[in-house]
Amino acid sequence: GENVEQHPSTLSVQEGDSAVIKCTYSDSASNYFPWYKQELGKRPQLIIDIRSNVGEKKDQRIAVTLNKTAKHFSLHITETQPEDSAVYFCAASASNTGNQFYFGTGTSLTVIP
Amino acid sequence: SAVISQKPSRDICQRGTSLTIQCQVDSQVTMMFWYRQQPGQSLTLIATANQGSEATYESGFVIDKFPISRPNLTFSTLTVSNMSPEDSSIYLCSVEDRGGTGELFFGEGSRLTVL
Numbered sequence: 001g002e003n004v005e006q007h008p009s010t011l012s013v014q015e016g017d018s019a020v021i022k023c024t025y026s027d028s029a030s031n032y033f034p035w036y037k038q039e040l041g042k043r044p045q046l047i048i049d050i051r052s053n054v055g056e057k058k059d060q061r062i063a064v065t066l067n068k069t070a071k072h073f074s075l076h077i078t079e080t081q082p083e084d085s086a087v088y089f090c091a092a093s094a095s096n097t098g099n100q101f102y103f104g105t106g107t108s109l110t111v112i113p
Numbered sequence: 114s115a116v117i118s119q120k121p122s123r124d125i126c127q128r129g130t131s132l133t134i135q136c137q138v139d140s141q142v143t144m145m146f147w148y149r150q151q152p153g154q155s156l157t158l159i160a161t162a163n164q165g166s167e168a169t170y171e172s173g174f175v176i177d178k179f180p181i182s183r184p185n186l187t188f189s190t191l192t193v194s195n196m197s198p199e200d201s202s203i204y205l206c207s208v209e210d211r212g213g214t215g216e217l218f219f220g221e222g223s224r225l226t227v228l
Contacts, residue, residue, distance in 0.1 A: 001172065006155075032215045043205065043219040044156065051215075089155060091217075099144065099209055100171075101217050103156040 002027040004092050006104025013080050014112050021107045023090035024072040030092040033066060033073045034101070038087045047088075048075070080111045115140055115208050119220035126227050131194045134223045136206030141186035147179070150203040150222070159204075162189045196227045 003026040013019050025033075034049035050057045050064045050073065057064050061080075066073040077084055090104040116139040126132050136145060147159040160168040160181055168181040182190045193200050206220040 034216065036217075043221055045219075046216045049215065093215065095215075099215075100146065100158055100161060101207075102158065105155045 001100075002030055002092050002094070002102040004090060004102050004104040006090050006107060008107060009105065010108045010110075012110045012112060015080060015082060017080055019075075019077045019080050019084070019109055019111075021075045021088055021090070021109075022072060023074070023092075023104045024070075025092040025102075026071065027092065027094060028071070029094040031095055032093040033064070034091050034093075035062075035064060035075050036089045036091065036103075038089065038106075040086075044089060077109075080109075082111050082113050085109055085111045115142070115210065115218040117206055117208060117218060117220035119206050119223050121223055122221060123224040124226070126196050126225060128197055128227060130196055131192055132196065132225060133190050133192045134204050134206070136189045136191070136220055138187045138208055142208045143186070144209065145183065145189045146207045146209075146217070147181065147189075147191045148205045148207060148219075150205060152202070156205065159191070193225065196225070198227045201225060201227045 006023045031052035036044035037047045038044040048062050048064050050066050061078045063076040088107045091101045093101045118137045120135050145162045148156045150156050158171050159174045160170045162168045162181045162183040164183045164186050180192045203222040203224045205222045207217050210216040
């Protein structure tokens with residue numbers, strides 16, 4: 001199956017700085033790459049996603065880039081705020097394999113006020 | 114979107130016992146997915162539950178340990194059998210958005226502690 005690696009495992013930034021989280025995947029058939037945010041004690045929730053026919057997508061302070069050739073994608077958060085503190089998971093899915101999602105190992109982001 | 118209800122939300126279990134987790138969705142869905150999230154870890158796919166057929170298990174997970182039922186298009190159960198402390202985890206039910214966006218929605222999770 002798919003193998004998704006995520007770095008770093010922990011990240012601390014000052015409020016207002018940018019945060020970047022990177023993921024790589026192994027299955028060239030993967031074509032959908034979502035990012036989930038999980039606050040302590042809560043369920044994961046989608047914050048942004050990108051499909052393989054797009055190289056970059058932006059939603060306010062959050063952006064995701066995809067390099068399909070290199071099989072890696074990244075999450076960029078600008079102007080970080082304390083409420084951005086959470087665990088972030090990347091995932092990969094190939095629509096031709098029953099839509100199973102395979103998650104990265106997670107990044108614990110702390111935004112220091 | 115999808116509203117997913119799971120129960121129990123949490124439980125404390127004795128070693129060697131089994132526990133069944135229920136997952137109810139507010140709309141009909143083809144596939145339901147069961148994930149495990151061990152403390153401080155990522156989400157690991159256990160199996161995909163399809164209505165009318167046997168569940169498809171991921172590597173490292175077997176039906177004898179995690180039997181799954183899928184009696185209709187809105188409901189599924191996951192049983193954790195013959196539990197050991199290593200099974201202490203959060204178990205999450207999830208479904209894909211019926212609108213075709215690809216988004217995966219999760220239930221609140223069932224936090225199991227095995228003593």
